[in-house]
Structure formats: structure tokens, C-alpha cells
Amino acid sequence: MSVLVFTENWDGKFKKLSFELVSYASKLAEMLNTSAIAMSIGTVADDELQKLGKYGAAKIIRATGEGMNILDNQTWVNSISDIAEKEKATVIVLSNNIMGKALAPRLSVRMKAGLGAGVSGLPKSTEPFVVYKKVFSGNAFADVLIRSEKKILTLSQNSFQLLEKPEVPEIMNVSVSLEAGAVKTQVKDVQKQTGKILLTDAEVVVSGGRGMKSPDNWGPLLELAELLGAATACSRPVSDEGWRPHEEHTGQTGKIIAPNLYFAFGISGATQHLAGVSSSKFIVAINSDKDAPIFEAAQYGIVGDAIKILPKLIEAVKEIKGK
Amino acid sequence: MRILVCLSNVPDTTTKVKFIDNLTKLDTGGIQWVINPWDELSLTRALELKDDAAHNIQQVTIAHVGLAGSEPTIRKALAIGADDAIRVNADPRDAYFVAAQLAEVIKINPYDIILCGIESSDYNGSTVGGMLAEFLGIPSVSSVSFLNIENGQVLIHREIDGGKEILTLPTPFVAIVQKGITKEPRIAAMRGIMMARTKPMKVTEPVATGPLTEVLKYELPKPHAACKFFDPEHPKQLVEMLQNEAKVI
Ligand SMILES: Cc1cc2nc3c(=O)[nH]c(=O)nc-3n(C[C@H](O)[C@H](O)[C@H](O)COP(=O)(O)OP(=O)(O)OC[C@H]3O[C@@H](n4cnc5c(N)ncnc54)[C@H](O)[C@@H]3O)c2cc1C
Numbered sequence: 001m002s003v004l005v006f007t008e009n010w011d012g013k014f015k016k017l018s019f020e021l022v023s024y025a026s027k028l029a030e031m032l033n034t035s036a037i038a039m040s041i042g043t044v045a046d047d048e049l050q051k052l053g054k055y056g057a058a059k060i061i062r063a064t065g066e067g068m069n070i071l072d073n074q075t076w077v078n079s080i081s082d083i084a085e086k087e088k089a090t091v092i093v094l095s096n097n098i099m100g101k102a103l104a105p106r107l108s109v110r111m112k113a114g115l116g117a118g119v120s121g122l123p124k125s126t127e128p129f130v131v132y133k134k135v136f137s138g139n140a141f142a143d144v145l146i147r148s149e150k151k152i153l154t155l156s157q158n159s160f161q162l163l164e165k166p167e168v169p170e171i172m173n174v175s176v177s178l179e180a181g182a183v184k185t186q187v188k189d190v191q192k193q194t195g196k197i198l199l200t201d202a203e204v205v206v207s208g209g210r211g212m213k214s215p216d217n218w219g220p221l222l223e224l225a226e227l228l229g230a231a232t233a234c235s236r237p238v239s240d241e242g243w244r245p246h247e248e249h250t251g252q253t254g255k256i257i258a259p260n261l262y263f264a265f266g267i268s269g270a271t272q273h274l275a276g277v278s279s280s281k282f283i284v285a286i287n288s289d290k291d292a293p294i295f296e297a298a299q300y301g302i303v304g305d306a307i308k309i310l311p312k313l314i315e316a317v318k319e320i321k322g323k
Numbered sequence: 324m325r326i327l328v329c330l331s332n333v334p335d336t337t338t339k340v341k342f343i344d345n346l347t348k349l350d351t352g353g354i355q356w357v358i359n360p361w362d363e364l365s366l367t368r369a370l371e372l373k374d375d376a377a378h379n380i381q382q383v384t385i386a387h388v389g390l391a392g393s394e395p396t397i398r399k400a401l402a403i404g405a406d407d408a409i410r411v412n413a414d415p416r417d418a419y420f421v422a423a424q425l426a427e428v429i430k431i432n433p434y435d436i437i438l439c440g441i442e443s444s445d446y447n448g449s450t451v452g453g454m455l456a457e458f459l460g461i462p463s464v465s466s467v468s469f470l471n472i473e474n475g476q477v478l479i480h481r482e483i484d485g486g487k488e489i490l491t492l493p494t495p496f497v498a499i500v501q502k503g504i505t506k507e508p509r510i511a512a513m514r515g516i517m518m519a520r521t522k523p524m525k526v527t528e529p530v531a532t533g534p535l536t537e538v539l540k541y542e543l544p545k546p547h548a549a550c551k552f553f554d555p556e557h558p559k560q561l562v563e564m565l566q567n568e569a570k571v572i
Pocket of ligand 1: 208209210211212234235236237238249250251252253254265266267268269270271272273276286287288289292304305306307360
């Protein structure tokens with residue numbers, strides 16, 4: 001028996017998200033009296049892989065092979081399920097991010113393993129196996145029983161703390177050989193921004209809504225984000241109007257994020273918006289309407305004109321951070 | 324070419340969901356049911372593709388797993404422009420069960436492009452599309468923000484962290500679509516509503532399978548402490564609290 005954790009790598013590097021996943025898998029393995037095995041697909045250097053050991057991976061598997069450098073859901077699922085079989089994994093853990101959403105459902109069918117999608121903590125019990133997750137876009141939560149012998153869990157981002165549990169893992173190489181024509185998805189081009197903090201990775205997010213009045217007022221918002229090392233976001237009408245790029249749209253139909261701190265400037269707090277940000281640990285709302293629903297979701301608030309408050313807020317951050 | 328749009332019937336997100344029977348069941352009284360927002364977008368995209376005669380798309384079909392109560396939602400999809408619909412007459416018990424039923428429909432009656440939404444706004448699983456593809460043994464692409472047919476070839480944009488990949492793949496496949504796939508969901512015109520009444524809606528019985536999971540109990544979000552307000556003239560206090568009390572900056 002084992003817990004297998006799929007750790008995605010980004011050009012050969014791991015992120016905080018990867019360490020969260022391994023911490024989670026290793027805690028879960030403890031609950032099941034077994035060990036956590038981490039696997040990654042593609043070229044990752046030994047010293048990078050060893051970092052997973054710090055969070056409790058007892059063994060690390062590196063799967064490489066020609067044709068495995070781009071995500072093809074079928075060939076990747078073949079590889080993960082082969083490894084899961086060999087390692088007698090009873091639980092497989094992935095992130096509930098773009099990659100996890102692509103792979104976990106296929107794995108679930110392949111292994112006839114019930115899927116707990118988007119769990120936000122350790123199972124409430126392992127016998128029976130009950131997980132806790134958000135449902136109805138954050139309007140409720142549910143205890144979900146997984147009946148099958150094997151289970152797949154996808155963990156929501158930023159929902160589990162890093163836990164150090166140093167291990168000296170052995171690194172095992174698995175070479176994947178694909179039959180000709182096995183890879184069906186052919187990537188023709190990749191367009192990627194580099195050097196920007198990704199909205200889904202950011203610990204602090206500064207977001208603006210229609211209350212910001214005009215795209216010309218975004219300067220101070222960007223300055224605040226820069227000062228805080230934050231990513232920027234916006235409400236749907238703002239991206240629909242073309243004031244901000246579509247990648248910044250958060251909410252039910254946009255990105256779902258869970259930063260430690262979310263600043264909402266001139267955002268009313270419609271349920272569809274909150275569906276994307278309600279898992280933030282802390283919400284600060286700045287809105288001229290004291291009855292705006294965003295204040296029901298916020299821990300801290302200021303009632304007032306966001307455009308006038310921003311410069312003062314920037315000064316205050318400079319002063320306090322400067323100390 | 325034929326396109327299948329998988330449709331989920333969900334409570335409108337503005338509905339305050341409530342639960343009954345000791346928090347084990349959704350209280351369906353007073354719920355406004357709608358087409359899952361992403362499915363509305365994929366239907367719209369399917370119809371846009373069909374509108375262009377060059378793509379030679381003969382049929383856009385709706386597939387749904389649900390009891391008779393969801394027929395108004397299916398009729399709405401027909402009114403928007405789908406040609407016909409298939410309803411598997413079963414309570415959608417979990418994603419695995421739903422995907423297994425949809426797979427049976429497609430095995431009997433194959434489609435070239437199968438569209439699913441990135442998630443359904445009730446159980447937020449993001450799971451049916453990938454499961455369906457695996458049941459059928461065909462490729463799947465998730466996080467699809469653009470889908471077109473150019474020179475007979477399918478062109479897809481797949482979102483990745485910080486950008487996108489532009490890819491092609493052979494039919495049949497399942498595309499799991501998200502924001503960007505189209506601008507605005509199409510709405511039903513009067514003529515469409517009239518026509519929808521007579522469009523074919525086939526009802527089939529489920530095959531025996533799954534589910535693998537089961538909701539034991541619901542919980543409503545815990546009310547959190549009231550918002551603490553700060554003086555708009557002196558936001559410094561707010562910043563201090565963020566640093567010292569909340570410890571988030
Ligand atoms: C199916 C569906 C899906 C949706 N998905 C999303 C989604 O994913 N994300 C999303 O964001 N929305 C989504 N929406 C739209 C959502 O319902 C709201 O319309 C939207 O979130 C409102 O955006 P807003 O708060 O920026 O604008 P508004 O609702 O216009 O609110 C602006 C706010 O700014 C305040 N304000 C005005 N001037 C100032 C000022 N000078 N200083 C401070 N405050 C000021 C106002 O008091 C108000 O509260 C969806 C809607 C539907 C039907």
C-alpha cells in the first residue's frame with residue numbers, strides 16, 4: 001500500500017504548490033500507516049527532486065520518455081496508472097489545478113477509483129473514507145464518502161500548510177516508451193508570459209471592479225500590487241469591457257483563487273464573483289456603498305471612494321513596509 | 324460532423340441553497356434551475372460552428388443525465404438552437420455515474436466532437452468530461468478557451484499556467500471548455516422557443532453502474548465575524564492590522 005502524489009513541474013522546477021501536495025500526501029500516508037511516494041513526469045534534476053523529500057516523500061519516481069514532454073492526457077494517465085499499480089497505491093493525490101483537472105478524472109475511470117475533487121483538507125476519516133469539499137460554488141460544503149477501494153483526491157491550492165518531515169528519498173527512474181501515434185494532442189505553439197506572478201500562485205491579490213470607474217484609474221492599483229508582491233485581478237465586467245486582460249477575471253466563470261489576502265477595490269461582491277475568491281484567507285474590501293455585499297465576505301473594510309483611498313493606502317504600505 | 328453538448332441542470336448561482344432531512348438533501352423547493360453556465364457557452368460555440376456552412380456540421384445534440392424534472396432546462400437548450408436531445412432517465416448520483424451513462428449514449432450513437440463544461444456549478448467537480456473520454460478511450464483536452472475548425476482540422480487553445488498552447492487533435496475527442504470559448508451565451512428567440520416544442524427528445528434508461536462517491540452531509544458556510552471597518556482618511560491602521568493581526572503582508 002502507498003499514497004502516490006503527482007507533482008507537476010514547471011520547466012523542471014517545483015513550486016510551493018508541489019510542496020503543499022507532498023506535505024498533504026505524507027500526512028495522509030501517516031493516517032493510513034503507509035508512506036508517500038512522489039512522481040513527476042519529464043526532466044527534473046536530482047537536487048530539485050530531493051526537495052520533495054523535505055516534506056515527507058519517502059521515494060521519488062521520475063518518469064521520462066520521448067513524447068512525454070507535452071501534456072497528452074491519455075499517455076500521461078497511462079504512465080501514472082502504471083506507476084500507481086506497481087507501487088500498490090491506494091490513494092493518488094493531485095492538485096486541483098489545470099493539470100490535475102486534466103488528469104484526475106481519467107485516472108478515476110482507469111483505476112475505478114472514486115474521485116474527491118477539490119478537497120480542502122485531510123479526510124475526516126479513512127474508514128469509511130470521507131472527504132470535505134466546497135460545493136455549489138462556495139455556497140455550501142459537503143462530506144463526501146468515497147466507496148471504492150482506490151481513491152483519487154485533488155487538493156485545492158493554498159489549502160494545506162507546508163509540513164516539514166525530512167526523508168532521504170531514493171530516486172527511481174521509469175522510462176516510458178510510447179508506441180508510434182500514441183500521442184494524439186499535437187502542440188503547434190506555446191504562448192506564455194514569463195516573469196509575472198501568476199494569479200493562481202499569488203499569496204496576495206489586488207483586484208478592481210467597475211467601481212474603479214475607468215481603466216485610467218488602474219495605475220495606483222498596479223503600484224500597490226507591485227509594493228506587496230501581489231498579482232492583479234478584476235471582476236468580470238472589467239475584463240468584459242476590456243479594461244483589464246481576461247486572465248485577470250476571477251469568479252465563477254473566471255479563475256478560482258485562494259490567496260492569503262485579497263483586496264477588492266470597487267467590487268460589489270456578487271455571488272458569482274465571490275464564488276472565485278471566497279476561499280481567500282483574508283478579504284479586504286474598499287467600497288463606497290456601506291451595504292455592498294462584499295462587506296459580508298470581508299474581514300476588513302473601508303467605506304469610501306477607492307480612487308481617493310488608494311494613494312493613502314500606498315503611502316501607508318510604503319511607510320510600514322519601509323520600517 | 325456531429326457535435327454533442329453535455330448539459331448539466333444546476334441551481335442558479337444566486338440561489339441561496341438550503342438543505343433538508345438533517346442536512347443530507349438539497350431542498351429543491353424554490354430553486355431556479357438553469358443550464359450550467361459553461362454548458363451554455365459550449366452550446367453557443369457548437370451552434371456558431373454549425374452556422375458556418377463550411378464546417379459541414381449536420382447536428383448539434385444535447386445529452387443530459389437527469390430525471391424528467393430537468394426537461395424544461397433541456398427544452399431551453401433546444402430553444403437556443405440544438406437540434407435534438409437525449410436524456411438518460413436517472414438521478415445523476417455522482418460524476419462517475421453520469422460519465423458512464425453519457426458514454427453509453429455515445430457508444431450507441433457516436434459523435435465527432437463532444438463538449439463538456441469545465442465544471443458544473445453544483446458539485447464543482449470538473450470531472451465529467453475527462454471521465455467520459457476515458458470511458459470511451461478517446462482523447463480529451465481540458466481548459467479549452469478556443470475551438471475552431473480550420474481547413475478541416477480542429478484547432479484548440481488550451482490554457483496553461485501563464486499562457487496557452489495551440490494544439491490540434493484528431494476526432495473524436497472530448498473538449499472541456501471554459502471562459503473564452505465564446506463571448507456571450509446565445510439566448511433563445513421566440514421562434515426558437517416555438518420550434519423547441521417539437522424537436523426530438525429521446526429518453527433512454529440508465530445502465531447499471533457506480534456511483535463511487537456519495538454526499539453524506541451538507542454544511543452551510545459558517546458565518547464569519549463581522550467586517551472590521553477602518554477610517555478612510557487613515558488607512559494606515561488597516562495596513563498595521565494586516566501586518567500585525569492578520570499577518571498576511
Ligand atoms: C452566469 C454568470 C456568471 C458570472 N460570473 C462572474 C464571475 O466569474 N466574476 C465576476 O466578477 N462576475 C461574474 N458575474 C457577474 C456578477 O453577477 C456581477 O455583475 C459582477 O461581479 C459585478 O462586478 P463589479 O462588482 O465590478 O461591478 P458592480 O456590480 O457594478 O459593482 C461596482 C461596485 O463598486 C462600488 N463603487 C462605485 N464607485 C466606487 C468608488 N468610487 N469607490 C469604491 N467603490 C465604488 C459600488 O458601490 C459597487 O458595489 C456573472 C454573472 C452571471 C449571470
